[in-house]
Amino acid sequence: MPGFVLRRLAFAALVMWLVSTLVFAFLHLSPVSVERVVAGPRATPDTLERVREGLGLDRPVLVQYAAFLGRLLRGDLGDSHVSGAPVAALIADRLPTTLLLVFGAAVLWFAGGVLAGTLGAARARGPWDRAMTVFTLVGLSTPPFVAALVLLHVFSTRLGDAGLRFFEAGPPLQEHFLQRMILPWAALALLMAAAYTRLTRGALLDALGEDYVRTARAKGLTERRVVVRHGLRSALTPVVTQFGVDVGALIGSTVVTEKVFGLQGVGQLVTRSIATGDTPVVIGVTLTVTFVVIVANLLVDLAYSLLDPRVRPA
Amino acid sequence: MGAGPVFKQEVAARARGSGRGARRRARSAAPPPRLPLSVRPVEDGAADGLGEAPGTGAGRTPGRLALARFRRDRPAMAAAAVLLAIALFAALAPLWAHLTGHPYDAAFPDTGLDAAGQPRGPGREFWLGADQLGRDVLVRTAYGARISLVVGLGAAALAAAAGTLIGVVAGFCGGAVDTVLARLMDVMLALPYLLVAITLATAFPVSSVAGGLAMTILVVAFFSVASFGRVVRGQVLALRRREFIEAARALGASNARIMVSEVLPNLTAQLTVLTSLLVPGAIVAEATLSFLGVGVRPPMPSWGSMLGEGSDVFQTAWWLLAVPGALLLLTTLAFNLLGEGVRDALDPRADAGPGDG
Numbered sequence: 001m002p003g004f005v006l007r008r009l010a011f012a013a014l015v016m017w018l019v020s021t022l023v024f025a026f027l028h029l030s031p032v033s034v035e036r037v038v039a040g041p042r043a044t045p046d047t048l049e050r051v052r053e054g055l056g057l058d059r060p061v062l063v064q065y066a067a068f069l070g071r072l073l074r075g076d077l078g079d080s081h082v083s084g085a086p087v088a089a090l091i092a093d094r095l096p097t098t099l100l101l102v103f104g105a106a107v108l109w110f111a112g113g114v115l116a117g118t119l120g121a122a123r124a125r126g127p128w129d130r131a132m133t134v135f136t137l138v139g140l141s142t143p144p145f146v147a148a149l150v151l152l153h154v155f156s157t158r159l160g161d162a163g164l165r166f167f168e169a170g171p172p173l174q175e176h177f178l179q180r181m182i183l184p185w186a187a188l189a190l191l192m193a194a195a196y197t198r199l200t201r202g203a204l205l206d207a208l209g210e211d212y213v214r215t216a217r218a219k220g221l222t223e224r225r226v227v228v229r230h231g232l233r234s235a236l237t238p239v240v241t242q243f244g245v246d247v248g249a250l251i252g253s254t255v256v257t258e259k260v261f262g263l264q265g266v267g268q269l270v271t272r273s274i275a276t277g278d279t280p281v282v283i284g285v286t287l288t289v290t291f292v293v294i295v296a297n298l299l300v301d302l303a304y305s306l307l308d309p310r311v312r313p314a
Numbered sequence: 315m316g317a318g319p320v321f322k323q324e325v326a327a328r329a330r331g332s333g334r335g336a337r338r339r340a341r342s343a344a345p346p347p348r349l350p351l352s353v354r355p356v357e358d359g360a361a362d363g364l365g366e367a368p369g370t371g372a373g374r375t376p377g378r379l380a381l382a383r384f385r386r387d388r389p390a391m392a393a394a395a396v397l398l399a400i401a402l403f404a405a406l407a408p409l410w411a412h413l414t415g416h417p418y419d420a421a422f423p424d425t426g427l428d429a430a431g432q433p434r435g436p437g438r439e440f441w442l443g444a445d446q447l448g449r450d451v452l453v454r455t456a457y458g459a460r461i462s463l464v465v466g467l468g469a470a471a472l473a474a475a476a477g478t479l480i481g482v483v484a485g486f487c488g489g490a491v492d493t494v495l496a497r498l499m500d501v502m503l504a505l506p507y508l509l510v511a512i513t514l515a516t517a518f519p520v521s522s523v524a525g526g527l528a529m530t531i532l533v534v535a536f537f538s539v540a541s542f543g544r545v546v547r548g549q550v551l552a553l554r555r556r557e558f559i560e561a562a563r564a565l566g567a568s569n570a571r572i573m574v575s576e577v578l579p580n581l582t583a584q585l586t587v588l589t590s591l592l593v594p595g596a597i598v599a600e601a602t603l604s605f606l607g608v609g610v611r612p613p614m615p616s617w618g619s620m621l622g623e624g625s626d627v628f629q630t631a632w633w634l635l636a637v638p639g640a641l642l643l644l645t646t647l648a649f650n651l652l653g654e655g656v657r658d659a660l661d662p663r664a665d666a667g668p669g670d671g
Binding site: 011014015018019022023026027029030031032137138140141142143144145146149150153156157249251252253255256259260270271273274275277279282283285286289290293294297 | 501504506509512514517518607608618621625628629632635647650651
């Protein structure tokens with residue numbers, strides 16, 4: 001067990017190192033002139049030279065690389081080229097919104113997907129099951145930003161005042177928190193729920209074909225008890241694994257949802273920084289999110305190996 | 315590499331507990347006992363008949379059987395028809411531009427916008443309405459369809475080629491090569507793809523249309539390689555301990571030869587299925603990147619960038635949302651249905667699950 005934990009930790013560290021090296025390479029090979037972005041378009045060659053020295057860009061590549069890694073280890077992501085504020089602080093401001101968005105949606109899609117999938121498997125090929133099959137197919141095919149745009153359009157313009165109550169624009173997040181989050185949550189959860197409906201249905205149908213389920217039925221248990229206590233319990237294992245992976249991955253892809261709904265999360269920070277060419281912020285968010293995703297995956301793996309000894313390699 | 319590591323490879327393959335092996339086209343597979351010919355195949359492998367049923371005559375090759383199964387799959391056939399129509403719509407893009415007199419990158423503020431500067435809806439002049447700059451939505455959607463199809467098919471093909479190479483080499487060579495390649499794929503899967511793609515696009519801004527298109531295809535393909543390679547690797551691991559591989563080895567075939575003429579032909583069905591299921595994801599990825607402004611560059615329209623640029627005026631101009639949005643959904647839906655049809659036709663016993671990874 002300690003060996004397994006150590007190996008997972010070493011892999012997590014390796015991924016983190018590779019990603020930062022990759023990002024450093026992007027930065028170094030990039031044709032964009034950093035000093036130009038910092039000093040502005042009308043800076044004199046003299047100023048540009050001073051900015052270069054100030055940022056350490058005149059030093060050898062390896063020294064810059066070592067300094068970059070050293071700062072990362074201390075949690076220093078550099079300063080924004082545009083506002084001069086520390087990137088870490090900018091991200092710390094925005095991260096809670098993104099996490100709330102993801103976790104709120106995660107609860108919705110997990111509950112919705114498992115429920116819909118269970119109902120589908122319990123009465124396979126019934127009308128509900130068929131409707132759900134169509135829903136999952138459409139859900140799996142819809143690009144997330146299209147779903148978000150359509151929801152926003154329907155609720156904020158088509159339904160008028162009644163719809164607006166679901167979406168009240170403008171900061172801060174604390175006011176009208178629920179109203180502001182319902183649509184983004186729904187936009188994310190609806191499509192993810194489609195995948196989970198399908199996953200749960202398949203796993204549950206497999207489980208219901210097992211011998212112990214037949215035994216449970218033969219004992220005269222109610223159908224509800226058979227499905228929930230005997231079938232669902234084992235069917236949920238692959239669903240929960242996927243859930244851990246998806247929650248992590250989604251933290252990195254809320255950019256679109258945040259852009260559509262105007263939420264001030266890290267994703268929106270990124271879209272804004274693309275426009276201004278503020279590379280340190282884009283890189284800082286990428287590294288932070290990678291870190292969060294890796295830690296999330298690590299925790300899932302470890303929790304999993306505690307629950308199910310079979311996944312532990314010898 | 316020699317014949318030494320065979321035993322170790324076997325152990326590794328067993329330890330992996332890999333999934334179903336490739337039974338398709340494995341000539342050694344015993345034909346299932348055949349009942350009198352049923353008219354239509356049922357869901358399980360009964361209609362899989364690799365064996366020649368007596369009296370059916372010629373023509374029951376696996377390929378023809380698959381084609382026959384596909385023809386009977388009504389959703390898949392409908393999807394194929396829809397995709398054909400979309401491809402035609404895209405191919406005829408210059409014709410739409412000619413008929414309407416509106417090139418895709420030309421703005422017509424006089425006829426396309428009303429007095430208040432709002433885009434005009436569908437009508438005689440603009441069949442599917444005008445966009446926020448007074449450009450023709452129909453023409454731009456047709457050119458956008460070209461982008462979606464080119465990026466979707468191009469990125470899927472590229473990712474399939476690279477993923478097959480990596481997967482086959484990793485699965486077949488085993489040992490240190492496998493460890494390094496498998497770890498590499500794990501790292502790629504752990505990357506937040508959207509953010510890395512954005513970082514890449516910010517660090518290397520391209521202004522030309524061709525450059526943006528090439529970059530988009532590369533980025534989309536890059537992030538599909540790992541999951542593809544991982545599945546291929548699993549299939550190869552399962553294949554590797556089969557007798558015909560051992561026989562080829564005993565005959566003195568080189569590793570490269572075994573990979574190309576023994577392993578690959580046994581993977582064609584799975585590779586086709588995996589590749590066709592890759593296309594809708596690639597189309598969505600392109601649209602997402604273009605929506606964020608880091609995909610295909612203007613003035614070339616893409617469904618994603620049309621949705622992104624028009625989002626400020628959706629409230630008054632619903633067609634800017636409805637036209638590219640509906641086409642995007644229709645295309646990915648059709649590709650998904652087609653992919654599932656291909657899977658059912660080529661690999662009828664495969665699970666209907668959501669796929670590996």
